[in-house]
Amino acid sequence: MVPPASRFMLFFGALLASAAFQAASAQTLIPLDSRPATSTLPAQIAALGGSPVHLPPADLLGTAAQGADPAALLAWLKAQPTDGPLIVSLDALAYGGLVQSRSSRDSVDTVMARLQAVRDWGAASGQPIYAFIVLPRQPDAVDRARNLEVAKRMVQWAREGVFKELHVTWDDALPGSPAPQEGAALAKDAPANVLVYPGADEVLSSLVARADAPEAATLVVEYSQPEKAAAVIRYEGIALGSSVALHAKAAGWQVTAGQPEAILTPFGGEGVRAPDARTLTLYVFNGGDARAAALRVSQLLRRGPVAVADVEKVNTGNLRVWADLYTLKRPQDLSSLAAWGTPGNNLGTVLAHAKLVTAGVPSASQDALLAREYANDIVYSSQLRAQIRALIPDANLPGSNAPGVLEGLAQTYFPLQFKSSYALESASFPWNRSFEADLELNVAK
DSSP states (O other): OOOHHHHHHHHHHHHTOOTTSOOOOOEEEEOSSSSTTTTHHHHHHHHHTTOOEEOOOGGGSOOSSSOOOHHHHHHHHHTSOOSSOEEEEHHHHHTSSHHHHHHOOOOHHHHHHHHHHHHHHHHHHOOOEEEEEEEOOTTTOSOHHHHHHHHHHHHHHHHTTSOSEEEEEEOOOOTTOSHHHHHHHHHHTOOTTEEEEEOSTTHHHHHHHHHHOOSOEEEEEEESSGGGTTSBOTTTSSBHHHHHHHHHHHHTEEEOSSOGGGTSOOTTOSSOOOOOTTEEEEEEEOSSOHHHHHHHHHHHHTTSOEEEEEOSSSSSOOHHHHHHHHHTTOGGGOSEEEOSSSHHHHHHHHHHHHHHHHHOOOHHHHHHHHHHHHIIIIIIIIIIHHHHHHHSOGGGOTTSSHHHHHHHHHGGGOSEESSSEEEEEEEEOTTSSSSOOEEEEEEOO
């Protein structure tokens, strides 16, 4: 079996193999932590653009139990070629990761001393920096005032031109969290290169889209239940429609005014004017008739590019929707798909991935990433997670043969049929918990 690091480089090699694709400049990524959704996925989205991607090895990134060593991360950064933009989680360097940004008791001065290295990197390299920092969730943060002060100073750095773009986001805003209000206060006087919105795990992917696919593209949004788009969604503290608009802006989309029917007539309508190749329809499944939703996505695909964000539930997709789409052989035709996290997580990654596809990517690379998303978001999160938990409780997972058990369970769903046929190469639990797994695929022989 190929080692994980080698598989990752093989994936990049496949993405870069198309001679017809015009490669962009290289990118250096420093993720929030070592979870696949925060590190592997944004790196693979970045690689879709055809550019080399410099990514720290997983053992340099933080976990739930142990934060990254900021000094080691900075040493890694200094050793990388300065041949393109830096796309960076400031929390990884400031505190060691997302979990540690909540628990750290380091002073503002200590944190700012670490972040000075990012400013120095930009000044020395002349390359743009795309950065984000997270306002932590309540009640986990032990020093909100410190985190907020550091975020304010990062906004000032953005005003001074240190960052090409800075995204200030808030994490898991349950009722009563002060983070949305903190964000609103920061946004009030923020310069034009600062965006403030709910998010965390997906933000690196959004910044990849900003850096690697800056061209304007148009987004049409359709909901499975449009009457519920004004409802406040979990973990964000804002309405679903507002979250869609903010994540679209974060990834560089221009959302058309009015309902999708202004461009696409309703199901069964006549005289449809198809959007051009740079207009994407984002289909947001937020509940309702699953079969009707699958048929609607299939219809929309006959008219132009479509991405699907499944936000009905948190951290899992609607099995009926995806089973019907798979039967119709439609997931392979999507620009992107997501069902792995919170509504904002899914919206952010689906829009980032689709933005690069709109700019143009090799078809084989796109198919491989879609298959990987389907395997992790639908096969694992919506089906295998419950099975593995029934067999091996999380408390018993570290040190067990859980990866082998998962590989055995997963064989029922493979080979996965997209434009190519994909076999399961390996399955692992990077954080020694069942919440997330990492299913690695290879083209079946």
